[in-house]
Amino acid sequence: MSNDIVVSMQDIHKKFLGTEIETHALQGVSLNIYKGEFVAITGPSGCGKSTLLTIMGLLDSASDGNYFISDIETRGLNVDQRTQVRNQHIGYVFQSFNLIDSMTVFENVALPLEHRGEKSQAIKNAVIDALEKVGMQHRTNYKPNQISGGQQQRVAIARALVGNPDLILVDEPTGNLDTKNGDAVMKLLMDLNKQGSTIVMVTHDTRYSALADRQIQLLDGKVVGEKQVRSNDEKEVA
Numbered sequence: 001m002s003n004d005i006v007v008s009m010q011d012i013h014k015k016f017l018g019t020e021i022e023t024h025a026l027q028g029v030s031l032n033i034y035k036g037e038f039v040a041i042t043g044p045s046g047c048g049k050s051t052l053l054t055i056m057g058l059l060d061s062a063s064d065g066n067y068f069i070s071d072i073e074t075r076g077l078n079v080d081q082r083t084q085v086r087n088q089h090i091g092y093v094f095q096s097f098n099l100i101d102s103m104t105v106f107e108n109v110a111l112p113l114e115h116r117g118e119k120s121q122a123i124k125n126a127v128i129d130a131l132e133k134v135g136m137q138h139r140t141n142y143k144p145n146q147i148s149g150g151q152q153q154r155v156a157i158a159r160a161l162v163g164n165p166d167l168i169l170v171d172e173p174t175g176n177l178d179t180k181n182g183d184a185v186m187k188l189l190m191d192l193n194k195q196g197s198t199i200v201m202v203t204h205d206t207r208y209s210a211l212a213d214r215q216i217q218l219l220d221g222k223v224v225g226e227k228q229v230r231s232n233d234e235k236e237v238a
């Protein structure tokens with residue numbers, strides 16, 4: 001597989017089994033995400049966007065199909081192995097921030113590196129660096145409930161990028177923010193992408209999906225279209 005491919009999915013299916021009905025949420029999704037891309041997953045409510053992102057993020061597994069991240073075959077991995085691959089290769093940003101209230105900003109951002117068992121000085125340097133990238137270095141000792149929603153999302157983004165992951169997944173990052181803070185978070189994601197981060201984002205907001213390099217359109221669990229706005233080469237020139 002090419003070194004430039006971060007995500008490769010072939011014929012991914014996901015079925016949810018309820019007590020009475022089965023939902024076929026993903027019905028044969030195949031796609032590649034390339035290093036350095038900013039991709040938006042779009043489509044109407046219920047089309048499978050979040051399901052696709054959770055499978056990409058190894059928070060859930062597909063019912064069928066093949067998924068490689070950074071050349072690692074994820075089919076057949078158990079929960080612990082999936083967690084390990086996620087921790088090494090993926091950063092995840094949630095709509096509701098998902099910060100731990102009892103921990104400081106610093107401790108929240110340090111978590112992925114603590115899980116990797118890195119040394120404390122290396123953790124400190126990486127956390128400060130990540131907080132500087134998102135403009136939150138002046139709030140290291142605050143708790144999440146002492147900072148605004150927009151600031152919490154910045155801290156969540158710092159936590160996602162602190163381990164220098166191959167892929168950052170972002171699920172409705174502006175959904176709980178007002179326009180001003182939403183725009184600022186979007187600008188931050190675009191800056192991080194310009195510095196090299198590969199980002200896949202789910203959003204309802206067409207103003208934000210229009211800013212991605214490529215849009216992948218889902219409908220009823222299938223990819224029904226793609227819109228390429230710019231290539232990586234064009235971005236390097238820009």
Ligand SMILES: Nc1ncnc2c1ncn2[C@@H]1O[C@H](COP(=O)(O)OP(=O)(O)OP(=O)(O)O)[C@@H](O)[C@H]1O
Nearest residue numbers: 016017023025043044045046047048049050051052
């Ligand atoms: N845990 C689950 N159990 C059962 N059905 C589920 C589960 N998660 C999602 N679904 C179903 O799978 C389909 C796709 O849902 P998904 O949340 O991925 O859509 P979405 O495009 O992200 O929607 P939205 O834009 O409203 O967030 C829907 O029909 C949903 O009801």
